[in-house]
Amino acid sequence: MALKTAQQYLDDMEKLVPRVYCGGKWVKNLLENPVTRSMVMANSMIYALAEDPKNKEVMVATSHLTGEPINRNLNVARNIHDLDMRQEMALLTSQSVGTCNYRCVGCDALNSVAATTWEMDRDLGTQYEANFNKWLAYAQANDLAVSGAITDAKGDRRKRPSQQEEVDTFVHLVEKRPDGIVVRGIKVSQSGAIGSHETLVLPGGALREGEEKFALAFAVQNSAPGLTYICQYNAYSAEREACGDVCELGNPLYGQRETSTMVFDNVFIPWERVFLCGETKYCGRMVTRFAKAHRMNCGGACKVGFADLIIGGTMLAAEYIGVEKVPHIQEKIIDMVRFSETSHACAIAAAMRGREEPKGSGVYLPDDLFGNAAKLNIAHGFWEIIKNAGDIGGGLVVTMPRMKDLDDPEVGPMLKKAFGAAAPADKRMKVAKFLQHWSAGLHGPGTWHGAGAPQTQRFMFTVLTDFDAKKKMAKKLMQMED
Numbered sequence: 143m144a145l146k147t148a149q150q151y152l153d154d155m156e157k158l159v160p161r162v163y164c165g166g167k168w169v170k171n172l173l174e175n176p177v178t179r180s181m182v183m184a185n186s187m188i189y190a191l192a193e194d195p196k197n198k199e200v201m202v203a204t205s206h207l208t209g210e211p212i213n214r215n216l217n218v219a220r221n222i223h224d225l226d227m228r229q230e231m232a233l234l235t236s237q238s239v240g241t242c243n244y245r246c247v248g249c250d251a252l253n254s255v256a257a258t259t260w261e262m263d264r265d266l267g268t269q270y271e272a273n274f275n276k277w278l279a280y281a282q283a284n285d286l287a288v289s290g291a292i293t294d295a296k297g298d299r300r301k302r303p304s305q306q307e308e309v310d311t312f313v314h315l316v317e318k319r320p321d322g323i324v325v326r327g328i329k330v331s332q333s334g335a336i337g338s339h340e341t342l343v344l345p346g347g348a349l350r351e352g353e354e355k356f357a358l359a360f361a362v363q364n365s366a367p368g369l370t371y372i373c374q375y376n377a378y379s380a381e382r383e384a385c386g387d388v389c390e391l392g393n394p395l396y397g398q399r400e401t402s403t404m405v406f407d408n409v410f411i412p413w414e415r416v417f418l419c420g421e422t423k424y425c426g427r428m429v430t431r432f433a434k435a436h437r438m439n440c441g442g443a444c445k446v447g448f449a450d451l452i453i454g455g456t457m458l459a460a461e462y463i464g465v466e467k468v469p470h471i472q473e474k475i476i477d478m479v480r481f482s483e484t485s486h487a488c489a490i491a492a493a494m495r496g497r498e499e500p501k502g503s504g505v506y507l508p509d510d511l512f513g514n515a516a517k518l519n520i521a522h523g524f525w526e527i528i529k530n531a532g533d534i535g536g537g538l539v540v541t542m543p544r545m546k547d548l549d550d551p552e553v554g555p556m557l558k559k560a561f562g563a564a565a566p567a568d569k570r571m572k573v574a575k576f577l578q579h580w581s582a583g584l585h586g587p588g589t590w591h592g593a594g595a596p597q598t599q600r601f602m603f604t605v606l607t608d609f610d611a612k613k614k615m616a617k618k619l620m621q622m623e624d
């Protein structure tokens with residue numbers, strides 16, 4: 143089996159028994175808890191998209207290991223077209239679920255691991271690429287959902303990993319055994335790890351000599367002994383648990399972007415699943431290569447899909463109160479399009495200017511500067527987009543009563559009178575709830591921090607931009623002496 147159906151994925155999830163804690167209780171079955179269920183349903187939709195023949199070019203790739211068709215979320219990009227389709231996949235999945243493609247981080251992580259294990263084996267004579275290819279072939283053959291764990295808890299940001307009072311704030315090596323390694327520590331903000339078959343774990347940043355025990359990359363199976371997932375919990379989670387009928391929520395089926403804190407308590411990882419262990423020199427490269435891929439996709443395509451949904455909802459809100467032709471409303475809608483399409487253009491440029499890295503590896507990664515531009519632009523642009531959604535949506539976006547109140551025999555008629563406009567109250571309130579989910583929820587900070595806080599992209603601009611060349615150009619035109 144190279145492509146799993148959505149139903150087969152859901153069947154897998156029924157069998158999984160991860161140690162998951164969510165909002166004050168242990169979750170026995172991911173599909174029975176309304177919060178964890180939304181994450182699993184979103185992932186199932188990613189499988190469903192790949193089943194649909196009209197999405198084949200975007201969602202299905204050819205394995206470079208076996209020549210078989212595989213889900214693009216498990217593909218190692220081998221050319222520019224792969225990169226372009228990868229960012230198109232991020233766009234399509236976001237438009238379809240309005241939340242994470244929970245296989246996205248894992249996909250970008252495995253591209254980085256493919257490139258870096260090839261390089262390590264070439265330089266050091268290690269066996270990491272063989273390990274990785276074997277694991278990848280298994281993941282592809284079984285169409286596994288793989289999440290990506292990069293962000294360590296990090297503790298005091300001024301201190302190096304080994305200087306932290308609490309060593310578990312970084313995932314680290316506890317013991318090397320003949321058959322594998324034992325790891326412990328904490329990764330935070332892990333998108334969809336609870337409902338993934340596997341998590342690909344990378345170092346959280348560049349490391350120096352002496353920090354070998356933090357230099358780790360490996361694949362861990364969901365429900366591995368010693369692994370605990372503590373889910374995020376917020377007002378939206380509580381609302382989902384309390385409402386009973388998800389239809390009245392802003393994103394009924396797929397909910398918010400669900401993450402968890404992953405706690406590794408002496409988890410055993412067999413050597414076949416270890417892709418870096420102690421080689422500090424290669425950690426920075428592994429993380430940078432991941433970021434290259436992820437900023438193109440997360441910044442320049444995923445959030446553009448979200449923006450498409452927000453723009454659609456905002457236009458409906460304008461129509462429902464009869465202001466869709468008013469000039470300042472149209473101008474604001476155009477601004478929303480400008481912010482999102484500029485980011486998408488950066489993602490396409492990042493793919494088109496992608497290159498093989500390292501040379502000879504066969505792995506293609508997007509252009510760094512354009513990928514960072516995509517992410518930084520949308521990090522700022524998204525606030526503008528949700529600001530305009532809040533503006534055009536009106537106060538109702540945050541002051542609306544519960545959708546269900548419309549059915550109440552006593553207050554329902556009053557509400558229908560109060561909120562009926564150019565469209566009936568139920569349509570207006572439905573769209574207001576949708577916009578509430580985007581503009582008054584978790585998506586602002588989520589977009590800001592996902593794929594790295596914007597300061598990291600600014601830093602990359604300073605590294606990647608040839609400022610001297612620009613000064614020289616200006617001087618030349620001014621006929622100034624160099």
Ligand SMILES: Cc1cc2nc3c(=O)[nH]c(=O)nc-3n(C[C@H](O)[C@H](O)[C@H](O)COP(=O)(O)OP(=O)(O)OC[C@H]3O[C@@H](n4cnc5c(N)ncnc54)[C@H](O)[C@@H]3O)c2cc1C
Nearest residue numbers: 247290291292293299331332333588591592593594595597
């Ligand atoms: C919705 C969502 C989904 C995510 N999914 C994943 C996932 O699937 N996998 C994964 O690995 N990660 C994931 N992340 C984590 C994401 O990559 C991080 O949130 C991001 O890298 C920022 O790290 P942080 O949250 O620890 O922020 P912090 O490090 O706490 O940053 C807070 C502020 O401090 C600044 N700062 C931090 N350290 C320094 C320093 N040393 N010097 C100067 N300034 C500093 C930052 O620039 C920022 O302004 C996700 C995050 C979100 C919000």
